[in-house]
Amino acid sequence: MATIRLGDEAPNFSAQTTEGEINFHEWLGDSWGVLFSHPADYTPVCTTELGATSKYKKEFEKRNVKVLALSVDGLESHRGWIVDINETQNTTVNFPIIADEDRKVSTLYDMIHPNADSKLTVRSVFVIGPDKKVKLTITYPASTGRNFDELLRVIDSLQLTAYSKVATPVNWQYGEDCVILPAVSNDEANELFSKGFEEIRPYLRITPQPNLN
Ligand code: BEZ
Numbered sequence: 001m002a003t004i005r006l007g008d009e010a011p012n013f014s015a016q017t018t019e020g021e022i023n024f025h026e027w028l029g030d031s032w033g034v035l036f037s038h039p040a041d042y043t044p045v046c047t048t049e050l051g052a053t054s055k056y057k058k059e060f061e062k063r064n065v066k067v068l069a070l071s072v073d074g075l076e077s078h079r080g081w082i083v084d085i086n087e088t089q090n091t092t093v094n095f096p097i098i099a100d101e102d103r104k105v106s107t108l109y110d111m112i113h114p115n116a117d118s119k120l121t122v123r124s125v126f127v128i129g130p131d132k133k134v135k136l137t138i139t140y141p142a143s144t145g146r147n148f149d150e151l152l153r154v155i156d157s158l159q160l161t162a163y164s165k166v167a168t169p170v171n172w173q174y175g176e177d178c179v180i181l182p183a184v185s186n187d188e189a190n191e192l193f194s195k196g197f198e199e200i201r202p203y204l205r206i207t208p209q210p211n212l213n
Contacts, residue, residue: 004109004137010035010128012110015066017096019079024068025132032065032135032155037111037121039142041073041081049123050097051089051203063155070098070105072121116141124178126153129141129162151170164210167193180205 004011010033012025024035028104036044053067060067071078082093097107099123106112111121123140133156140146157168166178180197189197191207197207 003141004126004134006134006137008134010126010132010134012132013105013108015070015077015098015100015105016055016084017098018075018093019050019096022068022096027068028066028128028130028132030064030130030133031090032063032130032159034065034151034155035109035124035126036062036069036146037106037109038069038071039117039120041077042070042084043142045143045145046071047081047085049090049096049148050085050093051091053095054089054091054093056084056148056213057094059152063159065155067095068098069095070100070111072100072103072119073108074101092177111211113139125151127151127158129158153161160209160211166207166210168209175209177206178209180207 002023003022012023014021014023050069062079064084064181078099080095085093086168100106103112106121109124111124111127112119113122116122120142122142123144123146125136125138126134127136129135156174157172160166160168160178161181165181165184167181169179180193182203184192193207193210195208197205199205
């Protein structure tokens, strides 16, 4: 198991999931992907996270993102737990959950941090681009539920960088001004950003979010 760093190819794997066996790269196709781990089935924080993920389905689809969850329990356990998630979170789980009983995927993605817990996964998140490269990693402890609004915010930022050559400044929220990537010259910026830009410093150039009318 090697450390997975930003820019690395996301390791491929085959795994049993609640929606059948998948080959990760084939399943991703041309989509962006979110692979995220959960410490265990039938645990309270995980239950709320998976319920929330189901409710965000449209938001992920809008961004061409496929979501894949993982926990180290088996398929039977996952299936029973999904009934509970649906009931308690008032939703329908609508994405696959890997049954990683042999910890193959957890080990591949370094999701078990032995000094936190020797057997269970921490709350890892990997965002993967259509080029299969890792764009973002986040690690939360088991006891802290992740912020899925933040996850969408980062995906929006990653996609703005990938498709519109801008970065997003501190505390940026969708619709707010962006900063032009340092690699873009002023001449190129004039061509790219029809709404213009403000040059506060040669390295600090602000433009309205480019993909909005
Ligand atoms: C949970 O998912 O609720 C959880 C799991 C492990 C430790 C603490 C909370």
